[in-house]
Amino acid sequence: MGAKTLYDKLWDSHLVKQREDGTALIYIDRHLLHEVTSPQAFEGLRLANRQPWRLVTNLATPDHNVPTTLTERAAGVKGIDDDIARIQVMTLDENCDSFNITEFEINDARQGIVHVVGPEQGATLPGMTVVCGDSHTATHGAFAALAHGIGTSEVEHVLATQCLIQRKMKNMLVRVDGELGPGVTAKDVVLAIIGKIGTAGGTGHAIEFGGSAIESLSMEGRMTICNMAIEAGARVGLVACDQTTIDYIKGRPFAPQGEHWDLAVNAWQDLKSDDDAQFDTVVELRAEDIEPQVSWGTSPEMVTSVNGQVPDPEKAADETQSKSWLRALEYMGLAANQQITDIRLDKVFIGSCTNSRIEDLRAAAEVIKGRKVADTVKEAIVVPGSGLVKRQAEAEGLDKLFTEAGFQWREPGCSMCLAMNADKLGAGEHCASTSNRNFEGRQGWGGRTHLVSPAMAAAAAIAGHFVDVRHF
Numbered sequence: 001m002g003a004k005t006l007y008d009k010l011w012d013s014h015l016v017k018q019r020e021d022g023t024a025l026i027y028i029d030r031h032l033l034h035e036v037t038s039p040q041a042f043e044g045l046r047l048a049n050r051q052p053w054r055l056v057t058n059l060a061t062p063d064h065n066v067p068t069t070l071t072e073r074a075a076g077v078k079g080i081d082d083d084i085a086r087i088q089v090m091t092l093d094e095n096c097d098s099f100n101i102t103e104f105e106i107n108d109a110r111q112g113i114v115h116v117v118g119p120e121q122g123a124t125l126p127g128m129t130v131v132c133g134d135s136h137t138a139t140h141g142a143f144a145a146l147a148h149g150i151g152t153s154e155v156e157h158v159l160a161t162q163c164l165i166q167r168k169m170k171n172m173l174v175r176v177d178g179e180l181g182p183g184v185t186a187k188d189v190v191l192a193i194i195g196k197i198g199t200a201g202g203t204g205h206a207i208e209f210g211g212s213a214i215e216s217l218s219m220e221g222r223m224t225i226c227n228m229a230i231e232a233g234a235r236v237g238l239v240a241c242d243q244t245t246i247d248y249i250k251g252r253p254f255a256p257q258g259e260h261w262d263l264a265v266n267a268w269q270d271l272k273s274d275d276d277a278q279f280d281t282v283v284e285l286r287a288e289d290i291e292p293q294v295s296w297g298t299s300p301e302m303v304t305s306v307n308g309q310v311p312d313p314e315k316a317a318d319e320t321q322s323k324s325w326l327r328a329l330e331y332m333g334l335a336a337n338q339q340i341t342d343i344r345l346d347k348v349f350i351g352s353c354t355n356s357r358i359e360d361l362r363a364a365a366e367v368i369k370g371r372k373v374a375d376t377v378k379e380a381i382v383v384p385g386s387g388l389v390k391r392q393a394e395a396e397g398l399d400k401l402f403t404e405a406g407f408q409w410r411e412p413g414c415s416m417c418l419a420m421n422a423d424k425l426g427a428g429e430h431c432a433s434t435s436n437r438n439f440e441g442r443q444g445w446g447g448r449t450h451l452v453s454p455a456m457a458a459a460a461a462i463a464g465h466f467v468d469v470r471h472f
């Protein structure tokens with residue numbers, strides 16, 4: 001048999017049936033659920049009088065709508081002010097109760113953003129297929145798992161049959177070799193990749209991230225990179241399984257134990273692309289060339305180095321690009337050729353499934369230690385990715401560092417990443433955000449999002465404008 005990529009191996013080991021029209025039936029090992037994309041799926045099961053096919057594969061948690069202030073959280077689900085949010089979270093509770101699905105409810109310490117919770121619990125394992133009604137399911141590919149988002153009707157399909165109809169994607173390799181400089185993080189790497197290949201660069205492909213710079217990343221860093229594969233147009237991001245992966249998983253609640261652990265570790269050894277595997281597309285970056293990144297526009301590909309400038313639409317490659325840059329500058333309230341370091345911030349958000357894990361909070365805390373949030377910054381919030389991340393951060397005293405500096409320390413959830421709860425930007429406000437999308441209105445109507453790493457967001461909060469965290 002020919003050499004295979006990691007994606008080929010994961011695909012082949014889950015292929016139930018290849019059909020002549022090019023579609024295939026794929027088996028799903030893990031199904032994660034949240035409150036936004038599951039209600040109609042459960043309703044569909046009920047109407048068809050079906051039960052979930054394999055209960056133990058499902059794990060649910062509310063995240064998108066949950067409030068993040070202690071006062072609102074104290075009263076549990078009934079205390080959620082917003083009617084739609086409360087109904088969605090209650091509906092998830094009721095559905096999980098009636099179908100017997102494990103759920104970490106709103107005030108369970110294990111609750112959090114579904115893409116933080118899955119890996120943290122060891123529910124995401126190498127070699128698995130993992131799906132969730134959420135585009136950032138790509139995150140779980142950091143564990144050499146075939147993971148991607150699905151739509152609500154597919155959520156119902158997976159619940160009912162544990163299978164999905166898919167088409168095989170093409171293989172793409174993004175290699176980052178060399179050593180990242182101090183202060184340059186996984187977030188900067190993935191933003192630089194998207195800056196290079198564009199938001200359509202990975203369309204139709206499963207992207208495997210490899211090379212020495214990726215291999216030297218922690219699991220948190222690898223998750224940050226795979227999380228944004230979808231922002232590069234690919235539904236799937238992947239990193240090969242190695243000792244870092246295995247060490248991260250060991251001892252987690254859903255991970256195999258005892259003799260099953262040894263068998264699993266043995267089976268995971270092959271979860272990497274063969275040396276001579278062929279990729280349809282290969283992109284290469286040098287780690288040394290990557291500087292801390294800041295997005296200036298309304299798409300993640302509109303990104304540059306913190307030491308760069310807002311581009312000039314007159315210098316765009318073509319008419320289409322010129323128009324989209326002009327429109328972005330207008331929305332963002334920025335001028336062509338403006339220094340990135342001259343952009344002043346109104347709000348700072350440290351959180352989201354891209355950057356709300358313990359390592360992210362440590363990196364931000366390190367920067368703000370003993371400093372104060374600038375007076376001109378109206379609100380700076382830290383939203384841990386899960387209750388367990390929050391607890392760990394508190395045990396390390398990070399919450400004190402944040403609150404002493406003038407940050408608000410919140411309860412876990414998606415929060416200002418997409419402003420489905422009360423955490424929002426006002427019109428015209430600029431936000432340094434560790435999330436993954438800077439679309440128009442993403443963080444609130446008229447809000448202006450700048451995507452950055454946690455360390456860069458922390459430095460911006462202190463300075464009141466963007467600064468190169470390497471010299472801060």
Ligand SMILES: CC(C)[C@H](C(=O)O)[C@@H](O)C(=O)O
Pocket residue numbers: 036037064133134135136149418
């Ligand atoms: C609400 C959900 C369907 C959506 C997604 O799929 O990504 C959200 O998580 C997002 O980040 O925009």
Ligand code: SF4
Pocket residue numbers: 063064113115134136352353354413414417418435436
């Ligand atoms: S944190 Fe943001 S990107 Fe992640 S699942 Fe929630 S809304 Fe989507």
